[in-house]
Amino acid sequence: MSLPVTSAPSRPKVIIRRCESYDVEAIRTIIREGLETMGLHPFGHTLIKPNVVASGPMFQNAYTRPEFIEGVIAGLRDRDDGKVQELAVGERCGITLPTRVAFEGAEYYPMFKRAGVKHYHFEEEAQVEIPLTHEKRLRDYVFTPEPVARADFFVNCPKFKSHPWTTVTFAMKNYIGIQDDRHRMIDHDHRLDEKVADLQHIIQPQFIAIDAIIAGEGRMLTPVPVDLGLVIMGNNSVAFDTVCSAIIGLDAKDIDHIRFAHDHGFGPIDLSEIDIEGDVTLDDAKKKAEGFQVGLVRVEKYFEGTNITAYAGPPPETEHTDYCWGGCPGAIEEAIEILRQYDEECDSKMPRMHVVFGDYQGPIDAKADEPVVFIGDCAQFKGEVAGQLIEVKSLYRDRSERDPYDAEHDDIYAKMYSVGRKVAHAKNEPFLRLEGCPVSVAEQALALVSLGTMKNPYFSPSEAWRFNKGYLAWRGVMAGKKIRGIPYQRHGCYQQRGAAAPE
């Protein structure tokens, strides 16, 4: 099918196309026609941002498939009229893992070679400062890898998934991967949706193409596959996410980060203001996605019927929410899902335990030999546990005291050591405390492993070689840069912005 060629559309456009398989040539044709319809030609530094949060056999449905990116690259090449200076793919995968590990697990390296494109592991690039000046921003500046800051033509290629913290992860949520770990973790709490909206001020995509051929529902790292058979394209993030939300029966106005970005002026949130076309109607796409599960489940409910009992009080800044959707409670849900992937007996091996989040002042129904774990800086409690009076004080620091300049890297092996020590030490204490805001998925997984007898995913025979190879290569690159005096982050407003910088 050939779509009509138009000049740059005056209203945001979203194109929904049928695509039943990961056939590179079919994807290439769809992408080329989408670019033609939107009147787009790549130019200058053209950067493609997939979602490779996690990959490999355990996370089959978590990432943008390499065949999809290969089709996008070929489609972009078809539309290159000689103005592309560099065509590259860049990503910062899920935290603590090196992107090298995620790229390898997703079989991206052979694809890069076949397609002849450059690639960036964002954490190995210089991190540059982008000032923010809009109202209601969380910070006055954020960091992003230099290839993002200098991109002229930005192509956002997310995976169509639901998300346990932000409801969905479409175009805008994919921006969490344009920050390295230490910068990403700042504000990754009950104000995560605001953070995601703020990140839109770093760069705007000229073109978006989402891998909705096999979508993922319910979870972010270990989603249940849903055969949607769609490729959806767009030229405006808010409009794009609005249509994707409608496909799964949601009103984008109810999804905070989409509404915030709309309020920031990034695009329309009303379907009547968006041109929707393609060979699949919105109604037909909705039928395909009927019953699609999103992942917003409070932690108390999530652990019902398991050996873990969860208790959640409000995070600080209760005027924003009574529950920390973007931080520690969601992270433990993802942590347990990962452990289940690596150990079929995870739930039966899990000792009876209690996990507590936020300012919780209700009863904790623990027996003397059952671990009680307070998770996150904001956890606080005063009362009796197993006949003993305990007091846990909040360690939460106001976000204004956390400066992205000073954020530090958490090494996974150092984490393993420190978590193991904390758990061992707490054996003689009435409770265990895990500090951080947030306490990451990785750290919570390690703590659960240390408390029980489940298999440690980092030592899984199927993963250990790939993980250590990627880890050593990454650390080697960073050590080499340090020796040569190349700083990890550059202070001062970055000046060499590409054309994809928002006005």
Ligand code: SF4
């Ligand atoms: S410590 Fe955890 S639960 Fe508390 S505000 Fe921070 S991320 Fe949320």
